Amino acid sequence: MSVAHDVEEEHEVHVHQEPKEFIWKYIFSTDHKVIGKQYFLLAIVAVVIGLGLSLAFRYHLATYTPQGMFLNPDHYLQAVTMHGTILVFMVLTTAPLGGFGNYFLPIQIGAVDMAFPRLNMLSFWLTLLSFLVLIAAFVVPGGPPVSGWTGYPPLSAINSATPGMGLGQTLWVGSIAIFCLASLVGAINFIVTTLDLRARGMSLMRMPLSTWAWFITAIIALLSFAVLFAGGLLLILDRELGTSFYIPAGVVFGAKELNHKGGSPLLYQHLFWFFGHPEVYIAILPGMGIVSHILANFARKPIFGYNAMVYAIAAIGVIGFFVWGHHMFQSGMSPYVAVAFSILTMTIGVPSAIKTFNWLGTLWKGNIEFTSAMLFALGFVSLFVSGGISGIFLGQNAVDIYFHDTYFVVAHFHLIMGVAAMFSIAAGTYYWFPKMFGRYMNEPLGKLHFWLTFVSVYSVFIPMHIMGLWGHPRRYAGFEYAFLNDPMIPSMHNMITAAAFVAVLAQLLFIFNYFWSMYKGAVAPENPWNGTSLEWITASPPAFDNFGGKEPVVNHGAYEYSVPGAEKDYIMQTDPPEAAPHAAAH
Amino acid sequence: MSEAAATADTAAAHAPAASHGHAPAPGGNLWDGGVRPLGAHSKKFGMWLFIVSDSITFAALLFAYSYVRLSNVWPTPFHGHSIVTSTAMTFVLLSSSLTMVLAVDAANKKLRDKAVLWTMLTALGGLIFVVLHTMEWLGIINDHLMPLIKAGEETKSGWTMPMVWGTFFAATGMHMLHVTVGVGYLVVLALQYKNGKFKAIDIEVAGLYWHFVDLVWMFVFPLIYLMSAKI
Incomplete structure (x- = not known):
């Protein structure tokens, strides 16, 4: 195989001019910065819908009596299903990776754009299509599915199970399959860009940790969405063509035995969680990178x-593929296999702890500035610890048999995957907003947003741990709480619902701040936070080709702050090599 | 990824040519930025990543097939006509890999007309494969499924089918989809290459895809057909 290709071929990626017409500049744009903002806007729309649904079912739970319910049980399950699906796929996967990753990965490595700008556009439009197909489930007859964001069969494989399991579930599976394609295209683009388009001097170990996190996350997405795609295809075949991959013999539905035989719901669970657990890291790793960068x-x-941070990100990415069984302890599993999955799950605590201690080590004796971005980054560390600790409990198969499908699980994954990731998105927004729009976000409003959110999310999820300890099951529209023999439960539901309203309404402050500051915020300079990485040598907002025709040359590592002997308390990556007379060898 | 390893030394030799506009840092190595460290065109690297991901999708489908097969008594419905047809299909598909290699070789030697011809012949091989396979599908539906698929009531279409055919259609259908897409890809590529819009590297990248689709068939054919053949 020859690699002798023409030199002019090598340049074709970069010869694109800034389009003038509105539609090519802002709608069908191939500019990674516009696409990043499009992803971010999509996530904002999705988060409003997803959080709105959570308020509906929280209100339902607080006011529940067997006689009168705000939502009927079907609607409750539909709201929970769509809340989970929208937030996991359309917010936690799109905003940190598609949004910030698209915008800042090329800039942080000194590239003009992604390696494949048109594929980048394709991946956004596929994501939007997937979102619209998912949302369409709200308006079709029967409404959205009731099978949860995990979509377990046999329920999800049977069209006639409940009204939402007809067209609604079909749209759900279709949406997930399209999302898989979008993620595949995006992942290829991120990986190739990171390895091929780094500026001169930007060695791998000089890349900012945010870039490292996006890079590793893209590798995880490349390998895991492929399996979900296969799992989703087989679910479509079961539903539409009458195969029985996931339906065993003897399933009785509506007093009639189904014709299906030969399949196993466990097969779906294996395929789903082989994707599903790495998906947790797809949501949280970019957050870890962003937070490291900001801290x-x-x-x-x-x-x-x-170096330890880089290896820890990579280790989490690798081990994350070998722990999916801990979601299936209750599904029927050899105890020996369960022990293996338990031990592997404990193992992933090691790189996670390395990261946590390194964050604390970074803060130790630091000259800390409590900006809104920093507060949210610190909040992320707090949530990562308190949400991660309960993961150690749940990873033990013996303990999980009791905790499985209780509010303890709900509290655990919301703290670490949902809220922590949201905090990193907020931190990244406050931090990079001046670069993206040339204006600061309002700081006092940002701090109010932080404190309201921080207190209210803990008030939502800490009580849920306790209710889980008492055995409160998840996914129940309601039941006689007296069954759990604790009179506190109804009042705890009330308190959680009140806190949830505060938490969600506080996000309106954030969204208001975001759009208000775009036009009215104080004008920001090139490097408002005295940062070191390449996004801070560009204009705010950056030129179409990012660096205004210049090719950055990198001479320093990503985090040379407070270097002894240097003029300023930071050395930018593009500063001349002699700027740090006594700097460590980087 | 032996491709990457195989080209690493060539890449070192051609480092400035493989860069995107500037030389590597003084005293630096391939991984220090400013060059493509794998020495391959980005499109080629991207196609390799696609192949990694897609092979995992096929692996998951074949895992599902093994899972279902091992937990059931499995029939052996393939004999005579099916085996003859599928062997012919295998021969056609493998031959199309050979024409693809010749197309890449011609493109690298800048023999434009020859490259177009070989690419079109490759697409023709793929087309013959798809036609043969479709006939095979129709035969199976007629011989084995026609009375059966109407029996189910709980699916919207009113069909249910035994798992031996469920796995057959899932695995071969996914593969046939890839061949069909590949045929379209090769035809568009050949025409655009003729016009000078695409370059030799694009033929090479398409070749990677095409060989991968052939390779998948070399798993599907024995696992789906031969293991369920009546001897």
Whole structure:
């Protein structure tokens, strides 16, 4: 195989001019910065719908009596299903990776654009299509499915199970399949861009940790969505063509035995969770990267243990593929296999702890500036610890048999995957907004947003741990709470619902701040936070080709803050090599 | 990824040519930025990543097939006509890999007309494969499924089918989809290459895809057909 291709071929990626017409500039744009903002806007729309649904079912739970219910049980399950699906796929997967990753990965490595700008556009439009197909489930006859964001068969495989399991579930599976294609295209683009388009001097170990996190996340997405795609295809075949991949013999429905035989719901669970667990890291790893980036900036210190951080991200990415069985302890599993999955799950605590201690080490004796971005980054660390600790409990198969499908699980994954990731998105927004729009977000409003959110999310999820300890099951529209023999439960539901309303309404402050600051915020300079990485040498907002025709040359690591002997308390990556006379060898 | 390893030394030799506009840092190595460290065109690298991901999708489908097969008593419905047809299909598909290699070789030697011819012949091989396979599908539906698929009531279409055919259609259908897409890809590529819009590298990248689709068939054919053949 020859690699002798023409030199002019090598340049074709970069010769695109900024389009003038509105539709090519802002709608069908191939500019990674516009696409990043499109992803972000999509996530904002999705988060409003997803959080609105959560308010509906929280209100239902707080006012529940067997005599009168705000939602009927079908509607309750539909709301929960769509809440989970929308937030996991359309917010937690799109905003940190598709949004920030698209915008800042090429800039942080000194590239003009992604390696494949048109594929980048394709991946956004596929994502939008997937979102619209999912949302369409609200308006079709029967409404959305009731099978949860995991879509377990046999329920999800049988069209006539409940009204929502007809067309609604079909749209759900279709949406997921399209999302898989979008993620595949996006992942290829991220990986190729990171390896091929780094500027001169931007060695792998000089890349900011946010870039590392997006890179590893893209590799995880490349490998895991492929399996979900296969699992989703087989579910479509079961539903539409009458195969029985996931339906065993003897399933009785509506007093009639189904014709299906030969399949197993466990097969779906294996395929789903082989994707589903890595998906947790797809949601949280970009957050870890963004937070590392911000903590170093506002502690004015080099990130503690940069190499260890990189290896920890990579280790989490690898081990994340070998722990999916811990979602299936209750599904029937050999105890020996369960022990293996338990031990592997404990193992993933090691790189996670390395990251946590390194964040604390970065803060130690730092000259900390408590900006809104920094507060949310610190909040992320707090949530990562308190949400991660309960994961150690749930990873033990013996303990999980009791905790499985209780509010303890709900509290665990919401803290670590949902709320922590949301905090990293907020942190990233406050931090990068001046770069993206040339204006600061309002700081006092940002701090109010932080404190309201921080207190209210803990008030939502800490009580849920306790209710889970008492055995409160998830996915129940309601039941006689006296069954759990604790008179506190109804009042705890009330308190959680009140806190949930505060938490969601506080996000309106954020959304208001976002759009208001776009036009009215204080004008920001090139490098508002005195950061070191390449996004801070560009204009705010950056030129169409990011660096205004210049090719950055990198001479320094990503986090050279407070270097002894240097003029300023930070050395930018493009500063001349002699800027750090006594700097560590980087 | 032996491709990457195989081209690493060539890449070192051609480092400036493979860069995107500037030389590597003084005293730096291939991984220090400014060059494509794998020494391959980005499109080629991207196609390799697609192949990694897609092979995992096929692996998951074949895992599902093994899972269902091992937990059931499995019939052996393939004999005579099916085996003859599928062997012919295999021969056609493998031959199309050979024409693809010749197309890439011609493109690298800048023999434009020859490359177009070989690419079109490859597409023709794929087309023959799809036609033969469709006839095979129709035969199976007539011989084995016609009275059966109307029996189910709980699916919207009113069909249910035994798992031996469920796995057959899932695995071969996914593969046939890839061949069909590939035929379209090759035809568009050949025409655009003729016009000078696409370059030799694009033929090479398409070749990667085509060989991958052939390789998948070399798993599907023995696992689906031969293991369920009546001897």
